[in-house]
Amino acid sequence: MPQSPAKTKSWWNPKGYFTDKEAKIIVNSVIRDDPQKGGMYNRQGLSVKQIWHCAKDYDMWPLYALGLLFGIPKYPVSQYLTLSFRSLGFNVIQTNLLSIPNIVGSSITMLLITAFSELLVQYPATYFYYRWRNNSKAKKWDVMTPEEQENYRQTTTDEGNKRRYVNRIQRYFNNAQREFVFIHPAHLGQDSVFVLLAERVPNPRMREERRFLVKRTFREQAGSDDDEQLRKEVEITNSMHGQPHIAQAIYFDLRLTPDPLYGLSRPSLVIEYVENGTLDRMRNQMIANHVAMPNRVALGFFFCLVIGGFHPLEGEHVHVPILKLIDFGRSYIHPDPDNINAGVKQNIYDIGRIMRMMMDRDDEPDPWAAPVTMNINGNMQTFMSGAATLNRRGSTLDYNLKELVMRCQAVDPKMRPELHELLGELEKNAALKGSEKWYHDHRYWNWRAERQRDMASFLSLTIFWGWGFGIDFDDLQFPST
Incomplete structure (x- = not known):
């Protein structure tokens, strides 16, 4: 699939799908309707190895099945409805008028299904499978001692974009920074990561080490919404500095050169580490x-x-x-x-x-x-x-x-x-x-x-x-x- 309307030319199709003028019109129309599409990063294709790796992940099979099957009752009928009317002898105007009840009925059905989904799980097999998987993992995790949990965080071979990024942060603080040491990832969110760091103290008898959390976004494309959201969070957290019920932002000693977070290259939030969970x-x-x-x-x-x-x-x-x-x-x-x-x-x-x-x-x-x-x-x-x-x-x-x-x-x-x-x-x-x-x-x-x-x-x-x-x-x- 072409990366964009402006990238349709190739060695086997030198003219492309659109002229330069048509491509400009399409791009301007798309960005005008949805400005966020201007920052989308879709220029990296999937290799056969990556596709096979995703296919082997059996925990994703229920979602794959839903993605393949959920539209079967609706889309074949809606796509061929007008052709069916035409084959029965209706003209264009009659066909368009006969399509209106289908659109109205589909809208009403969608609203009813949405309301019904609040009362009953629509996909019980998927629901109970993931509940069972989460409970099974939670039981294994809960019986582990804190030392075993820490060892798992440090030695796990789990893969994925978030895990690789955590490893990058760990290497950065353990190799490039002498003032701080990486402890473990505290939480992997949907669009950000929290890591627990500790301050290196030359003489622990003189002063206890400080622990704090660093939050940083995952996405690497410039101008992402996640970066803007984190910048806003930094601003809001700083504005509430000193409030007792707010996790306090931590300011590094400005005399440290270079900035200890310089190597992270993205907006970062540093807050106090509050023990004992959520x-x-x-x-x-x-x-x-x-x-x-x-x-x-x-x-x-x-x-x-x-x-x-x-x-x-x-x-x-x-x-x-x-x-x-x-x-x-x-x-x-x-x-x-x-x-x-x-x-x-x-x-x-x-x-x-x-x-x-x-x-x-x-x-x-x-x-x-x-x-x-x-x-x-x-x-x-x-x-x-x-x-x-x-x-x-x-x-x-x-x-x-x-x-x-x-x-x-x-x-x-x-x-x-x-x-x-x-x-x-x-x-x-x-x-x-x-x-x-x-x-x-x-x-x-x-x-x-x-x-x-x-x-x-x-x-x-x-x-x-x-x-x-x-x-x-x-x-x-x-x-x-």
Whole structure:
């Protein structure tokens, strides 16, 4: 296939498909309709060896099968429909008119299938295969000791573009840099990589080594969207420097020559290394150990998400670890032309999503909304909420926290609490329910889980003892700005 309309000439076709004028018209039309196509890199072909390597990857076979089969019910009929009408004796105008019901019916069917897919998995075999594969790999990984996990990261023979790039970064810091040492890759994302580095300390007795994370994009073509996104993330992270609930950007000593990141050649973000993993892994530990989050722990995490860049409340982190928000590459400033604080409302919805997934131990980011009824400012209100699953009998969750989360995930932004209202409710709950006594007096059958020693055991099980090394930053989508 030709690389572009301007690259159709070859030794066997010296004239090409288009004249120079036609090629300019096509290129200008395509770039005008979609400017991003001007930065596409499609000049590197696949070799037979690469195609065979992809074909041998049996984990990709379900996706290959879907790609080959999903269009069979639709495309043969749509492509030959007009020819069938013409063969039956209809003229051009009649054929075009008879094609309209097919287009309308296809649109309606597509909408119905999209809605139906929210209720039922369309490809159950593929779904359950990948769930089984992921669970199998997770079990093997979880039984490994931290030392075995570290050895695997260093010696694995896994191949791929991301793995090769990590090896390049490792060689760069181990061979070309004397100030820093490569530890291991912390996370391989869709378009970027996080690697864990350590500062070389001549005398460890004088000062402990600092560890930090470096984020860098994969794609190498100039002007890629990933680079621009990372530059924006660097700018946003730097603007929130010093905020206690934000992972802090690290600035290297400017006296170091050359710049320690100069060899990476692409935009890079350096942030502090926060140990003990993510909320997603904590939720997985809760599921694996069949434990629920104590209400006082949930309240502390709720404070972290709502306060964000402001200073922590007094005593907020006496019993609950602090949360650090990261990964602001997709953040944006909402234009808000109607002056209704739409950006704040969206943030509150995202905060509710995180709290629901933790309190309900659910991995579905956007479940089907359902109606809920509650008392809001003295009036009984019924509205659709994405957190309706919390409103079930027999739950050990604090009903005030459940109502706040359900309001945060209200489909109608007008039903969501204002930021000052949400913070006020959390402060009131913290003042009223500062110990297990309140839960005991109100006959919560699991009130013992709210005791300080039981909360410490829960946090040790799900955070400090439950995980090894490494941080996964794409497991959790944090609120936008």
